[in-house]
Amino acid sequence: REGMRAMGLSDKVRFIWASDLVDSGEYFTTLIKLAKHTSLSRLRRALPIMGRVEGDAEKDFSMYIYPIMQVTDISVMNIDIALGGMDQxxxxxxxRDIADKSGIKKVSAIHGPLLGSLKGPGRMDAAPDGEIVKMSKSDPDSAIFIFDSEASIRRKLSSAFCPMGEVxxxxxxxxxxxxxxxxxxxEFMIHRPVSKGGDFVYNDYDELEAEYIANRVHPMDLKAAVGEVLVEMLGPARSIYEQYEEEMRDLGYTSQ
Structure with a gap:
């Protein structure tokens, strides 16, 4: 919470703990009522929210419960607009399907883009249905965390998947x-040797993309520039987490 606020989140935002929802007394009653308005085959189609394919649940039935829990969260919190990544x-x-059948309020949804895994779309970890292989907390080297150290951010960007000329x-x-x-x-500046054209400021993304596709920006120069900007942007959050380094370590969160 404090890390998010350090990044600019308004103090007016109210945080609700999942444990408070589940312990409210109405949660599982609501879950069962909502589950009566869907089917096993429909839940199976919702499994990709967990980064799983439909066949995975044949070995772990708990995966079927997770989608209906997310529907229950929306209902118990009386949400009007659900905000999430495209994977949600x-x-x-x-x-919305259950709302049509049960008479509960139908939520409006806004979906933002996902950041791809720093390891790239490898064949072994390709997402189902052609979806993006996203950054994942279960694979620290695939993602940048807001509490990562400066050295960790630079290391992850240095080894990131970044094919020449490909966007x-x-x-x-x-x-x-x-x-x-x-x-x-x-300004977003890419530092280059004078022999390679020298430092250059790219005023908008379209300009950077065009130059990268034309092979006028080298991947290593791009990765170094992006890494330095992330180090700066995440500084406020990182300073918060440094105050709770021991507690973070006890919870299993460490900068890689």
Missing amino acids: RHAHMLQ KGNPVMDVARHIIYPYYQK
């Missing part, structure tokens, strides 16, 4: 497009 659309569409499926370009250009308040 399956759960939100399930809620689609390029996680470093994803960060530039969705994080740096919308929220960084300064």
Whole structure:
């Protein structure tokens, strides 16, 4: 919570703990009532919200419970607008389907883009249905955490998947497009040797993309520049987590 506020989240935002919802007394009653308005086959289609394919649940039935829990969360909190990544659309569409049958309020949904895994769309970890392989907390080297150390951020970006001249499926370009250009308040400069054209400021993402596709920006220069900007942008949150380093370590969260 404090880390998110350090990044600019309004103090007016109210945080609700999942444990408080579940212990409220009405949660599981609501879950059972809502579950009566869907089917096993419909829940199976919602499984990709967990980054799983439908067949995975044949070995672990608890996976079927998770989608209906997300629908229950929306109902118990009386949410009007559900905000999430594109991977959450399956759960939100399930809620809307159940709302049609049960008479509960149908939620409106807003979905934002996902950042691709820093390891790239490897064949062994390809997502189902052609979806993006996203950053994941279960694989620390695939993601940038807001409490990562400066050295960790630089290391992860240095080894990130960043194919020359390719934008689609390029996680470093994803960060530039969705994080740096919308929220960084300064010029985005790529430092290069004079022999390679010298330092250059890219005023908007489209300009950077065109130059990258034309092979006029080297992947290592791009990764270094993106890494330095992330180090700066995440500084306020990192300083908060440094105050709770021992508690974070006890919870299993460490900067890699």
